[in-house]
Amino acid sequence: MYMTIIFLLTCSILLSFLFLLRKHLSNFSYPNLPPGNTSFPLVGESFSFLSAGRQGHPEKFITDRVRRFSSSSSGVFKTHLFGSPTAVVTGASGNKFLFTNENKLVVSWWPDSVNKIFPSSTQTSSKEEAMKLRMLLSQFMKPEALRRYASVMDEVAQRHFETEWANQDQLIVFPLTKEFTFSIACRLFLSLDEPGRVRKLEERFNTVAIGIFSIPIDLPGTRFNRAIKASRLLRKEVSAIIGQRKEEIKAGKASAEQDILSHMLMSIGETKDEDLADKIIGLLIGGHDTASIVCTFIVNYLAEFPHVYQRVLQEQKEILNEKKEEEGLKWEDIEKMRYSWNVACEVMRLVPPLSGTFREAINHFSFEGFYIPKGWKLYWSDIATHMNPDYFPEPERFDPDRFEGSGPKPYTYVPFGGGPRMCPGREFARLEILIFIHNLVKRFKWEKVFPKVTKIVVDPLPIPSKGLPIRFFPQS
Numbered sequence: 001m002y003m004t005i006i007f008l009l010t011c012s013i014l015l016s017f018l019f020l021l022r023k024h025l026s027n028f029s030y031p032n033l034p035p036g037n038t039s040f041p042l043v044g045e046s047f048s049f050l051s052a053g054r055q056g057h058p059e060k061f062i063t064d065r066v067r068r069f070s071s072s073s074s075g076v077f078k079t080h081l082f083g084s085p086t087a088v089v090t091g092a093s094g095n096k097f098l099f100t101n102e103n104k105l106v107v108s109w110w111p112d113s114v115n116k117i118f119p120s121s122t123q124t125s126s127k128e129e130a131m132k133l134r135m136l137l138s139q140f141m142k143p144e145a146l147r148r149y150a151s152v153m154d155e156v157a158q159r160h161f162e163t164e165w166a167n168q169d170q171l172i173v174f175p176l177t178k179e180f181t182f183s184i185a186c187r188l189f190l191s192l193d194e195p196g197r198v199r200k201l202e203e204r205f206n207t208v209a210i211g212i213f214s215i216p217i218d219l220p221g222t223r224f225n226r227a228i229k230a231s232r233l234l235r236k237e238v239s240a241i242i243g244q245r246k247e248e249i250k251a252g253k254a255s256a257e258q259d260i261l262s263h264m265l266m267s268i269g270e271t272k273d274e275d276l277a278d279k280i281i282g283l284l285i286g287g288h289d290t291a292s293i294v295c296t297f298i299v300n301y302l303a304e305f306p307h308v309y310q311r312v313l314q315e316q317k318e319i320l321n322e323k324k325e326e327e328g329l330k331w332e333d334i335e336k337m338r339y340s341w342n343v344a345c346e347v348m349r350l351v352p353p354l355s356g357t358f359r360e361a362i363n364h365f366s367f368e369g370f371y372i373p374k375g376w377k378l379y380w381s382d383i384a385t386h387m388n389p390d391y392f393p394e395p396e397r398f399d400p401d402r403f404e405g406s407g408p409k410p411y412t413y414v415p416f417g418g419g420p421r422m423c424p425g426r427e428f429a430r431l432e433i434l435i436f437i438h439n440l441v442k443r444f445k446w447e448k449v450f451p452k453v454t455k456i457v458v459d460p461l462p463i464p465s466k467g468l469p470i471r472f473f474p475q476s
């Protein structure tokens with residue numbers, strides 16, 4: 001009896017493996033595919049891809065293979081990532097090809113882990129849903145709206161630095177920049193301002209964010225499992241906020257300009273609270289994690305390069321000197337922060353918050369003479385482009401002056417992506433990053449506790465090892 005069970009079990013494992021192997025090989029049976037590795041069924045090269053990021057060099061996964069398989073420093077190669085056959089396209093020509101063929105040859109695609117954590121993202125990644133969301137966001141990100149946010153963000157920044165940074169001589173930067181950008185997002189997206197409630201929400205968000213790009217194994221104790229559980233609680237909490245806001249709108253106690261949530265509720269028509277909650281959660285994650293990474297690495301590079309810090313300080317002091325005491329920042333001040341923005345751009349070149357994203361081929365097509373089958377995934381990488389010496393000589397060197405004058409060539413500098421899916425929150429991000437820099441340098445000087453070059457772990461977003469501890473001193 002036992003022998004029969006063991007025999008049947010072995011047969012079914014073998015058959016499943018053979019089935020997977022056949023499917024895997026058939027994915028790669030087309031003629032004239034790009035060169036590259038296909039590796040094992042299911043996992044493919046996912047572990048090498050993730051491990052390059054965890055070692056702090058996500059671009060190495062790409063540059064090593066381009067060197068091996070391609071005759072030029074930009075090129076295309078095939079691989080197998082997160083369960084799908086994938087073509088990785090690199091360089092300015094690859095970026096241009098994908099960004100200009102959105103919805104014609106390719107559409108946005110997210111790995112299974114994202115769809116399992118946010119079930120409604122299978123709809124939100126569709127062309128129509130993405131367009132709807134972009135339309136809503138474009139209203140919220142209009143120049144006149146951004147003008148209003150400048151003073152709100154400045155108010156949040158002043159409170160943040162007074163309560164979290166002042167009166168200490170040492171702290172860890174990364175959790176604090178997250179708290180700063182999350183407070184701004186809660187205030188402007190949901191009108192949520194109560195510190196205790198914001199902090200509780202942030203904890204759940206962090207658990208979800210860590211699991212989003214993990215290997216999708218739903219077993220107790222895995223990051224993925226924790227993220228699914230946290231996302232359910234989060235959906236409940238955000239749905240409750242939505243329910244309460246609906247009541248306020250009915251009673252005439254909320255306006256469309258108040259925040260993103262009211263704006264969405266008043267313009268989107270009938271939608272399930274849970275779907276809307278997923279959209280808001282997605283925005284809160286995308287809208288605060290990315291900017292907090294930029295703020296963190298600005299602190300890091302300003303500590304490493306005192307002459308850059310001095311130029312930033314000088315620019316910000318000139319703005320301060322034109323102000324009356326206690327007068328906050330205005331939009332016009334932001335426009336004067338040219339050098340500070342060059343610093344932020346150079347930080348995003350070296351440490352882009354999203355190292356790259358995926359597309360799916362909706363048709364068969366050819367790229368650089370190679371065949372890309374319908375259904376294959378495509379991956380573009382900003383970090384690999386930013387580290388290409390053809391576009392940025394001595395790419396490892398930190399030099400904000402690269403952004404002087406007309407700046408980098410088209411499609412070579414792409415921290416916000418490009419084409420129809422280009423980040424709609426980029427101006428919002430610019431505003432909060434510059435307001436962060438202003439409030440930081442006008443108050444403090446600082447040095448790193450570990451002065452060596454900071455090790456970066458990309459998992460899935462880049463974070464400094466140990467969270468970047470610094471010692472700091474009040475500005476004289």
Ligand code: HEM
Nearest residue numbers: 130286287290291353354357415416417421423424425429
């Ligand atoms: C420094 C900060 C930021 C960076 C580096 C960044 C980067 C990106 C990138 C690279 C994409 C394109 C993904 C793709 O092509 O597949 C993207 C999309 C997106 N970003 Fe951002 N982002 C930032 C801040 C924000 C903020 C503050 C918001 C919201 C207020 C936001 C909302 C979005 C949304 C909704 C999309 C999806 C657009 C679509 O699919 O059509 N981002 N972001």
